[in-house]
Amino acid sequence: MGNLECPNCHKPAIPAWRKMTIGPMTSAICRGCGGKVSVPWSAMWTLIPFLAAILIEPYFKSDALSVVLWVAGAMVMGLLYHFFVPLIARR
Ligand SMILES: [Zn+2]
Structure with missing residues (x-):
């Protein structure tokens, strides 16, 4: 995975894995410009598949299937998260 473009300085200075560790409440610091980079609140909808998995998990009797x-x-x-959530500049 390559680097993602910083919304502040437009340089590819944000490691792709770093985006996975930030949410609307937290931000990453750009290596290029030192600006704060975050994701919008709309990123929360990407949690839906995971929450759905948690909700329907009790109906599976097999542990292997649950995993x-x-x-x-x-x-x-x-x-x-990787493909549809944009990075935004945060002050
Ligand atoms: Zn930057």
Whole structure:
């Protein structure tokens, strides 16, 4: 995975993995300009597949299936977050 473009300085200075660790309440510091980078509150909808997995998990009797469900929910969330959540500048 390459770096993502900073919304402040427009340089590819944000590591892709770093985006996964920030939410609307937290921000990352750009290596290029030192500006704060965050994600909008709309990023929260990417939690829906993971929350859905947690909600339907009790209906699965098998532990193995539960694990598969959790992992699938987390993976879908990660992909949505990576591809559909924009980075925004925060002051
Ligand atoms: Zn920057």
